[in-house]
Structure formats: structure tokens, C-alpha cells
Amino acid sequence: MSGIEQFETAAMADARRAMEVCNACRYCEGFCAVFPAMELRRDFAAADLSYLANLCHNCKGCYYACQYAPPHEFGINVAQSFAQLRQESYATHAWPAFLSKAFARNGLVTSMAMAGGIAIVFLLTLVLQSPNAVFGKLPVQPADGFYLIIPKAVMTLTGFASGLFALLAMCMGLASYWKASGPRGWTLKDFYQALKDAASLRYLGGNGHGCNDKDGSFSTARRRLHHLMAYGFLLCFAATCAGAFEDLILGWSAPYPLMSLPVLLGLFGGFGIILGCTGLLWMKLQADQEPSARELLSADVGLLLLLLLIAASGLLLLGLRGTEAQGVALCVHLGLVLAFFLTMPYSKFVHGIYRFVALLRHAAEQRRAV
Ligand code: SF4
Ligand code: SF4
Incomplete structure (x- = not known):
């Protein structure tokens, strides 16, 4: 565990929800490194989400392929959630x-x-x-x-x-x-x-x-x-x-x-x-x-x-x-x-x-x- 306390943020909650939907769907599993990494998990703790977000290279492929992307009510937008989460991870670990x-x-x-x-x-x-x-x-x-x-x-x-x-x-x-x-x-x-x-x-x-x-x-x-x-x-x-x-x-x-x-x-x-x-x-x-x-x-x-x-x-x-x-x-x-x-x-x-x-x-x- 990190010495840094990671508070649950809106981006984190959104990314976790997206990963749970994606883990059931798995349509994008060949798209990038994120999906094979996601499939090794059932739960998505803050540290795991931070890892997955930094593994995402923001290609946006999963957004254009997703049947649950906005305007669908699920509003799955993995590329956007991970972009926000990456930025949060940089700030969380910044020194001083x-x-x-x-x-x-x-x-x-x-x-x-x-x-x-x-x-x-x-x-x-x-x-x-x-x-x-x-x-x-x-x-x-x-x-x-x-x-x-x-x-x-x-x-x-x-x-x-x-x-x-x-x-x-x-x-x-x-x-x-x-x-x-x-x-x-x-x-x-x-x-x-x-x-x-x-x-x-x-x-x-x-x-x-x-x-x-x-x-x-x-x-x-x-x-x-x-x-x-x-x-x-x-x-x-x-x-x-x-x-x-x-x-x-x-x-x-x-x-x-x-x-x-x-x-x-x-x-x-x-x-x-x-x-x-x-x-x-x-x-x-x-x-x-x-x-x-x-x-x-x-x-x-x-x-x-x-x-x-x-x-x-x-x-x-x-x-x-x-x-x-x-x-x-x-x-x-x-x-x-x-x-x-x-x-x-x-x-x-x-x-x-x-x-x-x-x-x-x-x-x-x-x-x-x-
Ligand atoms: S982004 Fe959409 S299509 Fe791709 S795995 Fe997730 S839910 Fe399925
Ligand atoms: S936007 Fe990120 S998670 Fe989605 S396919 Fe591209 S690299 Fe993978």
C-alpha cells in the first residue's frame, strides 16, 4: 500500500464503473494493453485504476467502438475517465x-x-x-x-x-x-x-x-x-x-x-x-x-x-x-x-x-x- 491516502474521486468512481461494465462486455479486449490487464481483475482498487489509467495511451478506440458510449444511458467513456484519472495520479504523487x-x-x-x-x-x-x-x-x-x-x-x-x-x-x-x-x-x-x-x-x-x-x-x-x-x-x-x-x-x-x-x-x-x-x-x-x-x-x-x-x-x-x-x-x-x-x-x-x-x-x- 502507498503511504499516500487516495481519496475516492468522481473520476475514480466513473472509471471503476466503466471497468465493471467493460469486464462484463469485453468487446474491446484486443484494442490495447488496458483490457487484458483489466481481465486479470474482479475488483478495481484506487491503485489498480491508477495503473490502468496510465496504461491507457488515449487512442480513443474504445470510445468509437462502444455501444454504451454517450448518448447511451450507461455513458461509458473510458478514454475520458482515464485521462482525468491520469491527471489525478500525477497530482497525487507530486513532490512537494x-x-x-x-x-x-x-x-x-x-x-x-x-x-x-x-x-x-x-x-x-x-x-x-x-x-x-x-x-x-x-x-x-x-x-x-x-x-x-x-x-x-x-x-x-x-x-x-x-x-x-x-x-x-x-x-x-x-x-x-x-x-x-x-x-x-x-x-x-x-x-x-x-x-x-x-x-x-x-x-x-x-x-x-x-x-x-x-x-x-x-x-x-x-x-x-x-x-x-x-x-x-x-x-x-x-x-x-x-x-x-x-x-x-x-x-x-x-x-x-x-x-x-x-x-x-x-x-x-x-x-x-x-x-x-x-x-x-x-x-x-x-x-x-x-x-x-x-x-x-x-x-x-x-x-x-x-x-x-x-x-x-x-x-x-x-x-x-x-x-x-x-x-x-x-x-x-x-x-x-x-x-x-x-x-x-x-x-x-x-x-x-x-x-x-x-x-x-x-x-x-x-x-x-x-
Ligand atoms: S468500452 Fe464499451 S464496447 Fe468496449 S469493452 Fe467497454 S463496454 Fe464494451
Ligand atoms: S482509449 Fe485507452 S482504454 Fe480505450 S482503447 Fe485506447 S488505450 Fe485502450
Whole structure:
């Protein structure tokens, strides 16, 4: 049992009722991982529902196939119930607990963090350097190019402190969720299976025909766009690590040459994020909202927009090197990155962690069930 008390919420009661109907019906049993997991249960405790909700990848297939979906009096809408429950699970396990409220107003929190992050970086730069550093023209490749705009100590300390905070908060959330709804008795083979399913977005492929991304029709667009965004993000993370290595270990300061590892990784990663996030945003706004949880739309849009702006401002910074706009572009880009680190544990970003834990539990359960 988790140390966290899970109160019965309306979403939980609704999901339990849906699972009881589905467990009798079982029409959707081949649709996704949720239904085989559901069939192993007769009762649906809060921790089980939280697990099933995070196992759901929101393909909406069961909504369009369901004879009991609204306007039927049963009003079964598993996709919507689980979307609400997922959001509740992120808030339940958030650390520190008082920041869990950020999940309820995610769009607003992200917007405020973006404005605050940019303002903080501008203020620090203006106070610690001079307006000339921000608005003046700097050479393209000086030994300490970017550090003439933002001092090295400030850039390094702010980056490490906000990054470590995000990592700690997400690890605490992971530990709490694992205790409540994580796998029991898993093996390395299960871990490998979960990793394979997560890395390939296996379930977003449906059974080959994709998911109901927009409406009742099938498409693999969401899977492809999610791949672009996720692998673009990983390339940008690798670019940051390569940059940190060159700076802190080799003593080579940014900005790096165009044909260097940090720039090339960031370039490809940035384009991946821009294409992926733009496509996903467009799909979100076009999609039928009936099987979605409307109140969660701002959280989805907020994270996609933030990632898109970070990638776009990073590429803009590259294009503006050596110009008078370089200082402003650097402050805006780093302000957005700061906002991302600070909101990361309280945004849709955490779905990757919860989903991986659910996939691992599913792999272990299915192995034992055969
Ligand atoms: S979603 Fe509807 S059709 Fe599918 S298993 Fe549940 S009750 Fe049956
Ligand atoms: S929305 Fe898709 S993934 Fe979620 S329970 Fe329904 S069929 Fe499964």
C-alpha cells in the first residue's frame, strides 16, 4: 500500500464503473494493453485504476467502438475517465505535495513560468553585466562568447539548480507512484519489454492501422509526430550534455562552431521538436473533444507550446549569432529553458515516467498470466 491516502474521486468512481461494465462486455479486449490487464481483475482498487489509467495511451478506440458510449444511458467513456484519472495520479504523487495544485491550472502555470523565466534571466543579466551585454553586438566566436552576456557562474548554477530540482521532484513522484501502483516481482526481461514498447510507441500503432487520432478514422500520424518530438528532445538533451562536457571538462566555451557535436545534435533535435510539437498541437486542436478531458487541454497545449518555443528560440539564437540581437535571443532561450525545468515535474512531461511504470507492471503481469 502507498503511504499516500487516495481519496475516492468522481473520476475514480466513473472509471471503476466503466471497468465493471467493460469486464462484463469485453468487446474491446484486443484494442490495447488496458483490457487484458483489466481481465486479470474482479475488483478495481484506487491503485489498480491508477495503473490502468496510465496504461491507457488515449487512442480513443474504445470510445468509437462502444455501444454504451454517450448518448447511451450507461455513458461509458473510458478514454475520458482515464485521462482525468491520469491527471489525478500525477497530482497525487507530486513532490512537494503543495505544488500538486499546479496540475489543475497547468496552462496558466506554464505561461507564468515562461514569462517569469525570461524576466529572471533578463534581470540577472542586466544587474550582473550591463545593458550593453544584452543589447550590444558580440563577436561570433570569442573564447567566452555567451559568458560575456550571462556570467558563467550564473548560467551554470541556475542550470544545475533548476535541473537538479526537476530531477529530484520527478524521482520522488516516481518513488511514490511505484509504491502505490508499481510492478511487483518484475524481471529484466519485463524491463526490456517495457523499454521496447515505450521506445517504439508500440501501442500508438494500434494493430497496424494506428489510432483514432482525430475522430473515428484511423491514422498513424500521432505516433510519427510523437516520435519526432520525443527523439528530437533526446537529441537536444544529448546536445546539452555534449556542450556541458566540452565546456566543463575540455574548457571549450559556447558558442560552438556549426559543425560541432553540440550544434549538430541541437539542430536536428530542434527541427524534430518543432515538427513534432506543431503537428501534435494541430491534431489536438482539430480532434473530437468528446472522448477527451476538456480541462486537460491547456496542460497538453502548454507543454507542447513550451517545447516548441524552446526549440524555435534555440534555432533562432543560432541564426542570430554575431548580431546585435544575439543577447536578447540568448536571454529568451535560457528563460524558456528555466521555465521548462521548473514546471517539468508538474506538467504533462511526467506522463512518460508513469506510463513506463505501467508498461513494466503490464509486462510482468502478462508474463505471469501465461
Ligand atoms: S468500452 Fe464499451 S464496447 Fe468496449 S469493452 Fe467497454 S463496454 Fe464494451
Ligand atoms: S482509449 Fe485506447 S488505450 Fe485507452 S482504454 Fe480505450 S482503447 Fe485502450
